[in-house]
Amino acid sequence: MAPVAPRSGDAIFANIERVNAELFTLTYGAIVRQLLTDLEEVEEVNKQLDQMGYNIGIRLVDEFLAKSNVSRCVDFRETTDVIAKVGFKMFLGVTASVTNWDAEGTCCSIVLEDNPLVDFVELPDTCQGLYYCNILSGVIRGALDMVSMKTEVTWLRDVLRGDDVFELQVKLLKQVPEEYPYKDDE
């Protein structure tokens, strides 16, 4: 049977079940609010959001691979391209773009123009250090970790802090070769 061609992000998004983005936005807001009340330190909240994103990412990547039928990515460039075009579209309904490649091809920026997580959100003065969308950086890190790529994801630009777009920097730290978990001779 011929391999199924990868479907575009729009096609997949049209075929999966969807919910109103506002429920999603408000639920995320409730989570961030709970974290701020419990942890009180903005740095702690950032770390916790990243951890939650990591937990989501490690499971999200399975669903992504199952639904999108993408073939194995040849290099990191293709990987980030697929994340931006197919991944973001499939889950959040928005497309991102990839820019700012460095010379070796291990570091790039994913730029998001609109982001359903931040509708209706404004950062108060007391929370200026908060990366409100830090869950996204955790998701990307977790997902790539599960496909053997250790990465570091940081925020370069954030609309809530006054910039005009969201920009995430994804840096490939190393590619971990897949280990066969069973010893054949035992």
Next chain:
Amino acid sequence: MIGVGKMKQYSNILDKPLTKGKQEVSLSAFAFLFSELVQYNQTQVDNIGELERRLEDAGYAVGARVLELLCHREKGNRRETRLLGILSFVHSTVWKVLFGKVADSLEKGTEHEDEYMISEKELLVNKFISIPKDMGTFNCGAFVAGIVRGVLDSAGFPAVVTAHFVPMEGQQRPRMTILIKFAEEVLRREARLG
């Protein structure tokens, strides 16, 4: 260059135009997010009652905002002041916007004057949740109960709202019911308004 404008930078969020509410995200994105919410709260509490309360509090905040948003956008800044009005607002408008369909049914409680029930065969939030045996009667619908309480409270109808599983004969899965018990003052006011 003439004619090229810079995209307007809104300095104040209140100046931004309100979204039409048609944007969607995938159900799995919401399910993942909700599961993280429940998991995080599980680490913060010792018993089921506390967990339900925390989920309800999270939902309360959502409900208060949903009321403001919908009253402004859908109803032209009019808010319901009568009991049946606000109940049908929750049952149809709120449910339709948040979950994509109106709730299955709205019933008045037979035993007490102040009880009403909104029923749903399968709540969206519970779709991918399974409750382990040792958690007994825990129900993630507490989040939705919190949303309803938030809407009612902000609209001036204080109530106690809880979520229950109601086993139905002939059906494998129990039905979800949100039980709303209005406060005394609401009933008195309703009686006064005639």
